[in-house]
Amino acid sequence: MRIVVVGAGLGGVAAAVGLHRLGHEVTLFERGAELREAGTGIVVMPNGLRALDALGLAEDVRGHVMRAVRAGLRDWRGRPLLVTDAVQARQEVGMPAIVDRAELHRVLRAPLPADLVRTATPVQRLEPDSTGVTVISGGGPVARADAVIAADGIGSRLRGQLFPCHPGLRRTGRMDLRGMLPMPAGLVTDLLASQLVDRRSGAMFGLFPVGENRLYWFTDSVLHGTPPGADEARRQMLSLMADWHPLVTELIEATPPADIFVDPITGLAEPLPSFTAGRIALLGDAAHAMPPDLGQGAGQAFEDAAALTRHLAGAEPADVAQRLLRYDAERRPSANRMMRAASRQSRLTSQTGVAAWLRDASLRAVPSWLATRRLAALWRA
Numbered sequence: 360m361r362i363v364v365v366g367a368g369l370g371g372v373a374a375a376v377g378l379h380r381l382g383h384e385v386t387l388f389e390r391g392a393e394l395r396e397a398g399t400g401i402v403v404m405p406n407g408l409r410a411l412d413a414l415g416l417a418e419d420v421r422g423h424v425m426r427a428v429r430a431g432l433r434d435w436r437g438r439p440l441l442v443t444d445a446v447q448a449r450q451e452v453g454m455p456a457i458v459d460r461a462e463l464h465r466v467l468r469a470p471l472p473a474d475l476v477r478t479a480t481p482v483q484r485l486e487p488d489s490t491g492v493t494v495i496s497g498g499g500p501v502a503r504a505d506a507v508i509a510a511d512g513i514g515s516r517l518r519g520q521l522f523p524c525h526p527g528l529r530r531t532g533r534m535d536l537r538g539m540l541p542m543p544a545g546l547v548t549d550l551l552a553s554q555l556v557d558r559r560s561g562a563m564f565g566l567f568p569v570g571e572n573r574l575y576w577f578t579d580s581v582l583h584g585t586p587p588g589a590d591e592a593r594r595q596m597l598s599l600m601a602d603w604h605p606l607v608t609e610l611i612e613a614t615p616p617a618d619i620f621v622d623p624i625t626g627l628a629e630p631l632p633s634f635t636a637g638r639i640a641l642l643g644d645a646a647h648a649m650p651p652d653l654g655q656g657a658g659q660a661f662e663d664a665a666a667l668t669r670h671l672a673g674a675e676p677a678d679v680a681q682r683l684l685r686y687d688a689e690r691r692p693s694a695n696r697m698m699r700a701a702s703r704q705s706r707l708t709s710q711t712g713v714a715a716w717l718r719d720a721s722l723r724a725v726p727s728w729l730a731t732r733r734l735a736a737l738w739r740a
Contacts, residue, residue, distance in 0.1 A: 360384065360676055363494050363504040365482045365517060367394050369401075369460075370643035370660025371510030372468045377414045377668030378508075379471060386502055387471065388494070390481035390511075396464035398620060399539040400567060400575025403463075405453035407658025410665040419466045423456040423570065430552035431730060432708075432722060435559075437550055437604035441722040444731045451735040455654070457567045457575060459539070477501070482511070484520055485639060491676070492638050505676040506683070507639045508667060510660075513625060515645035521636045529628035531650055531705060534582035536592050536621050538614035539575045542568070548606055555604065556708050558715030562599055563708050564607050576610050579652070579709070582623055589619040626650050626702065630695040635683040640667060647694040652704040655697050666690050 360383045364375040367389035375387040403411070403420060411417035432441040485507055486493040486500075494502040509517040519527060554565040562580040569575045578596050587595065593616055600607050626649045634646045643660035663686075670686045671679075710718050 360505045360671075360674060360679075361491075361503065362386075362506045362508065362671070363388060363492070363502050364508045364510060365494070366510035366512055366515075366643075366645070367391070367468070367476070367478075368510060368512055368643065368660075369396065369464060369467060369657055370664055371508070372464065372471065373411070373414055373416060373661055374508050374510060374642055374664035374667055375475070376416065376467065376470050377664055378671060379475065380415065381668060381672050383671070385475055386504075387476045388480045388482050388496070388501070389476065389478045392479045394464075394468055394476060394478060396460050398460040399537045399577075399618075400569045400573075401458055401460045401463060401657055402567065402654040403456045403458060403661070404654055404658040405455060407655075407661045408453065408456060410658070410661035413665040414661070414668060416467055416470075420456050420458060420463065423458045425454050425457055425552060425568070431554075433550070433553050433555045434719060435555050435557035435562075435564075435600070435603045435607075437553075437555060437606075439723075440556070440719055441725055441730050442727050443734050444727050447728070447731045447735075451731075457569050459569055459573070482517065485509075485517060487637050487639060505638065506671065506674075506679045508642055509639060509645050510642040511645055513644040513648045515641070517639070518631070518641055518645050521639060521641070522631060522633075525631060526628040528625045528648065530582075531624045531626065532582055533624040533650075533705070533709065534580055534586055534592065534621065535577060535624050535651060536580070536589075536596055536619060537575070537577035538611070538619040539569065539573055540610065540614045540618065542572050542574055543609075543613070546574075550604065550606060554708070555607065556715075557600075557603070558711060558719055560599060561709040561711045561715070564600065564603065566606075566610070574610065576614075577651075578611075579624065579705075581709075586621050586623050589616040589621055592621045593619055624650055624705075627698065630698060631691075634663075634687045634691050634694075635680075638679045638683070640683045640686055642667065646690075647698050649698040649701040650705040651701070652708060653697065653701045655701060659694050659697055663690055663694070 642663040
Protein backbone atom coordinates (compact mmCIF):
# COMPACT_ATOMS: atom_id res chain seq x y z
CA MET A 360 0.00 0.00 0.00
CA ARG A 361 1.29 3.49 -0.86
CA ILE A 362 1.56 5.75 2.19
CA VAL A 363 2.79 9.34 2.26
CA VAL A 364 4.04 10.87 5.53
CA VAL A 365 4.15 14.67 5.52
CA GLY A 366 6.67 16.13 7.98
CA ALA A 367 9.97 14.63 9.10
CA GLY A 368 9.90 15.64 12.75
CA LEU A 369 10.33 13.02 15.44
CA GLY A 370 6.81 11.62 15.15
CA GLY A 371 6.74 11.66 11.36
CA VAL A 372 10.06 9.83 11.09
CA ALA A 373 8.98 7.23 13.66
CA ALA A 374 5.73 6.61 11.75
CA ALA A 375 7.56 6.37 8.41
CA VAL A 376 9.99 3.78 9.82
CA GLY A 377 7.21 1.74 11.40
CA LEU A 378 5.09 1.71 8.23
CA HIS A 379 8.10 0.93 6.03
CA ARG A 380 8.95 -2.05 8.21
CA LEU A 381 5.43 -3.37 7.68
CA GLY A 382 6.18 -3.54 3.96
CA HIS A 383 4.17 -0.51 2.85
CA GLU A 384 5.51 1.71 0.07
CA VAL A 385 6.34 4.82 2.12
CA THR A 386 7.38 8.28 0.96
CA LEU A 387 8.37 10.91 3.52
CA PHE A 388 8.02 14.55 2.47
CA GLU A 389 9.93 17.24 4.35
CA ARG A 390 9.82 20.97 3.59
CA GLY A 391 13.35 21.53 4.92
CA ALA A 392 16.41 21.13 2.74
CA GLU A 393 17.69 18.24 4.83
CA LEU A 394 16.56 15.77 7.44
CA ARG A 395 17.57 17.18 10.77
CA GLU A 396 16.20 18.38 14.09
CA ALA A 397 17.43 21.50 15.84
CA GLY A 398 17.06 22.31 19.50
CA THR A 399 18.30 21.29 22.91
CA GLY A 400 17.33 18.33 25.05
CA ILE A 401 14.07 16.45 24.97
CA VAL A 402 12.33 14.35 27.61
CA VAL A 403 10.79 11.07 26.44
CA MET A 404 8.44 9.88 29.16
CA PRO A 405 8.02 6.15 29.89
CA ASN A 406 4.84 5.92 27.81
CA GLY A 407 6.78 7.32 24.85
CA LEU A 408 9.56 4.78 25.40
CA ARG A 409 7.03 1.97 25.37
CA ALA A 410 5.71 3.27 22.05
CA LEU A 411 9.26 3.30 20.65
CA ASP A 412 9.64 -0.27 21.92
CA ALA A 413 6.60 -1.24 19.84
CA LEU A 414 8.24 0.38 16.79
CA GLY A 415 11.57 -1.32 17.43
CA LEU A 416 13.25 2.07 17.93
CA ALA A 417 13.86 2.26 21.66
CA GLU A 418 17.17 0.42 22.12
CA ASP A 419 19.50 3.41 21.74
CA VAL A 420 17.08 5.78 23.47
CA ARG A 421 16.87 3.59 26.54
CA GLY A 422 20.59 4.10 26.99
CA HIS A 423 19.68 7.65 28.08
CA VAL A 424 17.13 6.69 30.75
CA MET A 425 17.42 9.03 33.71
CA ARG A 426 19.00 7.63 36.82
CA ALA A 427 16.70 7.35 39.81
CA VAL A 428 16.53 10.62 41.75
CA ARG A 429 14.09 12.36 44.01
CA ALA A 430 12.45 14.81 41.64
CA GLY A 431 9.44 17.10 41.74
CA LEU A 432 8.45 20.72 42.25
CA ARG A 433 10.46 23.22 44.31
CA ASP A 434 10.10 26.90 45.04
CA TRP A 435 12.38 29.49 43.42
CA ARG A 436 14.99 29.04 46.13
CA GLY A 437 15.11 25.28 45.61
CA ARG A 438 13.10 24.30 48.68
CA PRO A 439 10.90 21.21 48.13
CA LEU A 440 7.19 21.64 47.43
CA LEU A 441 6.20 18.28 45.96
CA VAL A 442 8.80 15.50 46.07
CA THR A 443 8.48 12.25 44.12
CA ASP A 444 10.41 9.05 44.72
CA ALA A 445 11.78 8.16 41.30
CA VAL A 446 12.99 4.77 42.58
CA GLN A 447 9.40 3.79 43.28
CA ALA A 448 8.26 5.25 39.96
CA ARG A 449 10.95 3.24 38.13
CA GLN A 450 9.66 0.05 39.75
CA GLU A 451 6.08 0.80 38.74
CA VAL A 452 6.34 2.20 35.20
CA GLY A 453 9.99 3.00 34.38
CA MET A 454 11.87 6.27 34.01
CA PRO A 455 12.03 8.95 31.32
CA ALA A 456 14.93 9.28 28.91
CA ILE A 457 16.63 12.67 28.45
CA VAL A 458 18.14 12.91 24.97
CA ASP A 459 19.74 15.47 22.71
CA ARG A 460 16.97 16.26 20.21
CA ALA A 461 19.29 16.10 17.18
CA GLU A 462 20.75 12.81 18.35
CA LEU A 463 17.29 11.34 18.89
CA HIS A 464 16.28 12.34 15.36
CA ARG A 465 19.38 10.64 13.91
CA VAL A 466 18.62 7.44 15.81
CA LEU A 467 14.98 7.35 14.70
CA ARG A 468 15.65 8.04 11.02
CA ALA A 469 18.60 5.65 10.71
CA PRO A 470 16.49 2.62 9.59
CA LEU A 471 14.71 4.64 6.86
CA PRO A 472 16.24 4.22 3.37
CA ALA A 473 17.36 7.57 1.96
CA ASP A 474 15.51 7.03 -1.32
CA LEU A 475 12.17 7.16 0.52
CA VAL A 476 12.75 10.77 1.62
CA ARG A 477 11.90 13.86 -0.42
CA THR A 478 13.39 16.97 1.18
CA ALA A 479 12.80 20.61 0.14
CA THR A 480 9.23 19.59 -0.77
CA PRO A 481 6.63 21.56 1.21
CA VAL A 482 3.21 19.95 0.85
CA GLN A 483 0.68 22.67 0.14
CA ARG A 484 -2.51 20.66 0.17
CA LEU A 485 -4.06 17.23 -0.21
CA GLU A 486 -6.72 16.32 -2.77
CA PRO A 487 -8.60 13.20 -1.62
CA ASP A 488 -11.07 11.28 -3.76
CA SER A 489 -12.78 7.91 -3.57
CA THR A 490 -9.68 5.89 -4.49
CA GLY A 491 -6.79 7.78 -2.93
CA VAL A 492 -5.13 11.10 -2.13
CA THR A 493 -3.13 13.35 -4.44
CA VAL A 494 -0.31 15.25 -2.75
CA ILE A 495 0.26 18.78 -4.08
CA SER A 496 3.57 20.63 -3.80
CA GLY A 497 4.94 23.50 -5.85
CA GLY A 498 1.56 23.96 -7.47
CA GLY A 499 1.35 20.46 -8.89
CA PRO A 500 0.98 16.78 -7.92
CA VAL A 501 4.07 15.06 -6.51
CA ALA A 502 2.58 11.78 -5.28
CA ARG A 503 -0.51 9.62 -5.23
CA ALA A 504 -1.19 7.68 -2.04
CA ASP A 505 -3.67 5.25 -0.54
CA ALA A 506 -3.18 6.93 2.84
CA VAL A 507 -1.54 10.13 4.07
CA ILE A 508 -0.15 10.77 7.56
CA ALA A 509 -0.04 14.53 8.26
CA ALA A 510 2.77 15.09 10.76
CA ASP A 511 3.52 18.66 9.73
CA GLY A 512 3.87 20.07 13.21
CA ILE A 513 2.26 22.58 15.49
CA GLY A 514 1.52 25.06 12.70
CA SER A 515 0.10 22.30 10.49
CA ARG A 516 -1.22 23.61 7.19
CA LEU A 517 -2.95 20.30 6.53
CA ARG A 518 -4.86 20.43 9.82
CA GLY A 519 -6.31 23.74 8.68
CA GLN A 520 -7.31 22.20 5.36
CA LEU A 521 -9.05 19.23 6.97
CA PHE A 522 -10.81 21.28 9.65
CA PRO A 523 -11.24 24.82 8.29
CA CYS A 524 -13.72 25.80 11.02
CA HIS A 525 -11.41 24.85 13.87
CA PRO A 526 -9.96 27.91 15.68
CA GLY A 527 -6.43 26.52 15.40
CA LEU A 528 -3.64 27.55 17.75
CA ARG A 529 -3.85 29.83 20.75
CA ARG A 530 -0.95 31.37 22.62
CA THR A 531 -0.90 30.86 26.36
CA GLY A 532 0.72 34.26 26.99
CA ARG A 533 3.93 32.59 28.09
CA MET A 534 7.44 32.16 26.69
CA ASP A 535 9.65 29.08 26.60
CA LEU A 536 13.40 29.68 26.84
CA ARG A 537 15.67 26.63 26.76
CA GLY A 538 19.34 25.83 26.44
CA MET A 539 21.97 23.15 26.82
CA LEU A 540 25.55 23.38 28.06
CA PRO A 541 28.43 21.20 29.26
CA MET A 542 28.11 19.86 32.78
CA PRO A 543 30.04 22.18 35.13
CA ALA A 544 32.97 20.45 36.82
CA GLY A 545 32.14 19.07 40.25
CA LEU A 546 28.44 19.84 39.97
CA VAL A 547 26.48 18.22 42.77
CA THR A 548 22.88 19.39 43.04
CA ASP A 549 19.54 18.14 44.22
CA LEU A 550 17.85 20.30 41.56
CA LEU A 551 18.35 17.75 38.76
CA ALA A 552 15.02 16.54 37.37
CA SER A 553 13.26 19.27 39.35
CA GLN A 554 11.13 22.23 38.35
CA LEU A 555 11.35 25.44 40.35
CA VAL A 556 8.29 27.70 40.47
CA ASP A 557 8.00 31.29 41.71
CA ARG A 558 4.69 32.33 43.26
CA ARG A 559 5.67 36.00 42.85
CA SER A 560 6.12 36.05 39.05
CA GLY A 561 4.62 32.72 37.95
CA ALA A 562 7.93 31.83 36.26
CA MET A 563 9.40 28.32 36.18
CA PHE A 564 12.85 26.76 35.69
CA GLY A 565 13.57 23.10 34.97
CA LEU A 566 16.85 21.21 34.89
CA PHE A 567 17.73 17.76 33.51
CA PRO A 568 20.99 15.89 32.83
CA VAL A 569 21.66 14.80 29.23
CA GLY A 570 24.05 11.87 29.45
CA GLU A 571 27.03 12.27 31.74
CA ASN A 572 28.39 15.50 30.33
CA ARG A 573 25.60 17.97 29.56
CA LEU A 574 22.70 19.79 31.19
CA TYR A 575 19.39 20.77 29.61
CA TRP A 576 17.47 23.65 31.20
CA PHE A 577 14.31 25.53 30.35
CA THR A 578 12.30 28.45 31.64
CA ASP A 579 8.63 29.34 31.36
CA SER A 580 7.61 32.95 31.99
CA VAL A 581 5.07 35.60 31.06
CA LEU A 582 5.36 36.86 27.49
CA HIS A 583 4.46 40.42 26.65
CA GLY A 584 4.04 40.92 22.91
CA THR A 585 6.45 39.38 20.41
CA PRO A 586 9.07 36.92 21.73
CA PRO A 587 12.48 38.62 22.03
CA GLY A 588 15.67 37.29 20.49
CA ALA A 589 17.80 34.83 22.42
CA ASP A 590 20.21 37.46 23.78
CA GLU A 591 17.43 39.74 25.05
CA ALA A 592 15.38 36.82 26.42
CA ARG A 593 18.47 35.61 28.28
CA ARG A 594 18.96 39.05 29.83
CA GLN A 595 15.30 39.17 30.85
CA MET A 596 15.50 35.79 32.57
CA LEU A 597 18.72 36.70 34.38
CA SER A 598 17.00 39.82 35.72
CA LEU A 599 13.77 38.02 36.62
CA MET A 600 15.57 35.17 38.38
CA ALA A 601 18.33 37.18 40.04
CA ASP A 602 17.32 36.07 43.57
CA TRP A 603 16.51 32.44 42.69
CA HIS A 604 18.69 29.51 43.70
CA PRO A 605 22.17 30.62 42.54
CA LEU A 606 22.58 27.67 40.17
CA VAL A 607 19.72 28.97 38.02
CA THR A 608 21.40 32.21 37.00
CA GLU A 609 24.81 30.52 36.82
CA LEU A 610 23.56 28.05 34.19
CA ILE A 611 21.64 30.62 32.16
CA GLU A 612 24.62 32.98 32.18
CA ALA A 613 27.00 30.19 31.14
CA THR A 614 24.89 29.32 28.09
CA PRO A 615 25.81 31.32 24.96
CA PRO A 616 22.85 33.00 23.19
CA ALA A 617 23.63 30.88 20.11
CA ASP A 618 22.70 27.78 22.14
CA ILE A 619 19.43 29.24 23.46
CA PHE A 620 16.04 28.77 21.80
CA VAL A 621 13.02 31.03 22.39
CA ASP A 622 9.40 30.27 21.50
CA PRO A 623 5.95 31.50 22.48
CA ILE A 624 4.07 28.66 24.17
CA THR A 625 1.07 27.66 22.10
CA GLY A 626 -1.45 24.85 21.92
CA LEU A 627 -4.68 24.00 20.17
CA ALA A 628 -7.44 26.36 21.22
CA GLU A 629 -9.72 23.34 21.57
CA PRO A 630 -9.50 19.61 20.80
CA LEU A 631 -10.05 18.51 17.21
CA PRO A 632 -13.31 16.72 16.40
CA SER A 633 -11.30 13.90 14.82
CA PHE A 634 -7.72 12.89 14.10
CA THR A 635 -8.75 11.51 10.71
CA ALA A 636 -10.65 12.47 7.57
CA GLY A 637 -11.17 9.57 5.20
CA ARG A 638 -7.72 8.40 4.08
CA ILE A 639 -5.85 11.13 5.98
CA ALA A 640 -4.68 10.96 9.60
CA LEU A 641 -3.08 13.63 11.78
CA LEU A 642 -0.15 12.79 14.06
CA GLY A 643 1.70 14.57 16.88
CA ASP A 644 1.42 18.33 17.28
CA ALA A 645 -0.69 18.52 14.12
CA ALA A 646 -3.34 16.54 16.03
CA HIS A 647 -2.94 17.61 19.66
CA ALA A 648 -0.50 20.49 20.21
CA MET A 649 -0.28 21.13 23.95
CA PRO A 650 1.75 23.18 26.44
CA PRO A 651 5.07 21.51 27.34
CA ASP A 652 4.42 21.39 31.08
CA LEU A 653 4.05 17.60 31.32
CA GLY A 654 6.83 16.84 28.84
CA GLN A 655 4.44 14.75 26.76
CA GLY A 656 4.86 16.22 23.26
CA ALA A 657 7.29 13.56 22.01
CA GLY A 658 5.66 10.73 23.93
CA GLN A 659 2.23 11.42 22.48
CA ALA A 660 3.65 11.62 18.95
CA PHE A 661 5.38 8.26 19.40
CA GLU A 662 2.17 6.75 20.72
CA ASP A 663 0.42 8.05 17.58
CA ALA A 664 3.11 6.51 15.37
CA ALA A 665 2.90 3.15 17.13
CA ALA A 666 -0.91 3.11 16.94
CA LEU A 667 -0.93 4.01 13.24
CA THR A 668 1.61 1.31 12.50
CA ARG A 669 -0.43 -1.26 14.39
CA HIS A 670 -3.75 -0.32 12.81
CA LEU A 671 -2.34 -0.25 9.27
CA ALA A 672 -0.62 -3.63 9.58
CA GLY A 673 -1.86 -5.83 6.74
CA ALA A 674 -4.17 -3.10 5.44
CA GLU A 675 -5.25 -2.93 1.81
CA PRO A 676 -6.26 0.33 0.06
CA ALA A 677 -9.95 -0.42 0.55
CA ASP A 678 -9.40 -0.80 4.32
CA VAL A 679 -7.72 2.54 4.95
CA ALA A 680 -10.61 4.72 6.08
CA GLN A 681 -11.90 2.08 8.51
CA ARG A 682 -8.43 1.36 9.89
CA LEU A 683 -7.82 5.06 10.48
CA LEU A 684 -11.11 5.36 12.33
CA ARG A 685 -9.79 2.72 14.74
CA TYR A 686 -6.64 4.82 15.20
CA ASP A 687 -8.80 7.85 15.98
CA ALA A 688 -10.91 5.87 18.47
CA GLU A 689 -7.77 4.73 20.28
CA ARG A 690 -5.66 7.87 20.28
CA ARG A 691 -7.98 10.87 20.36
CA PRO A 692 -9.52 10.32 23.82
CA SER A 693 -6.12 9.60 25.38
CA ALA A 694 -4.23 12.43 23.67
CA ASN A 695 -6.98 14.94 24.42
CA ARG A 696 -6.94 13.96 28.10
CA MET A 697 -3.21 14.61 28.13
CA MET A 698 -3.72 17.93 26.36
CA ARG A 699 -6.21 19.03 29.02
CA ALA A 700 -3.90 17.81 31.79
CA ALA A 701 -0.98 19.79 30.33
CA SER A 702 -3.13 22.92 30.24
CA ARG A 703 -4.14 22.41 33.87
CA GLN A 704 -0.51 21.92 34.86
CA SER A 705 0.44 25.11 33.01
CA ARG A 706 -2.20 27.07 34.91
CA LEU A 707 -1.11 25.51 38.20
CA THR A 708 2.59 26.29 37.91
CA SER A 709 2.08 29.82 36.55
CA GLN A 710 -0.17 30.99 39.39
CA THR A 711 0.80 34.08 41.38
CA GLY A 712 -0.33 35.81 44.56
CA VAL A 713 -2.69 34.20 47.05
CA ALA A 714 -3.62 31.37 44.69
CA ALA A 715 0.07 30.44 44.31
CA TRP A 716 0.64 30.65 48.08
CA LEU A 717 -2.25 28.25 48.62
CA ARG A 718 -0.89 26.00 45.86
CA ASP A 719 2.51 25.82 47.53
CA ALA A 720 0.98 25.06 50.93
CA SER A 721 -1.18 22.31 49.40
CA LEU A 722 1.76 20.77 47.54
CA ARG A 723 3.88 20.63 50.68
CA ALA A 724 1.09 18.66 52.38
CA VAL A 725 1.09 15.89 49.73
CA PRO A 726 3.12 12.87 50.94
CA SER A 727 5.89 11.63 48.65
CA TRP A 728 4.24 8.24 48.12
CA LEU A 729 1.04 9.84 46.85
CA ALA A 730 2.92 12.23 44.56
CA THR A 731 4.82 9.26 43.16
CA ARG A 732 1.64 7.28 42.60
CA ARG A 733 0.14 10.18 40.65
CA LEU A 734 3.33 10.54 38.60
CA ALA A 735 3.29 6.84 37.80
CA ALA A 736 -0.34 7.06 36.71
CA LEU A 737 0.57 9.88 34.30
CA TRP A 738 3.51 7.93 32.86
CA ARG A 739 1.31 4.87 32.52
CA ALA A 740 -1.17 6.80 30.35
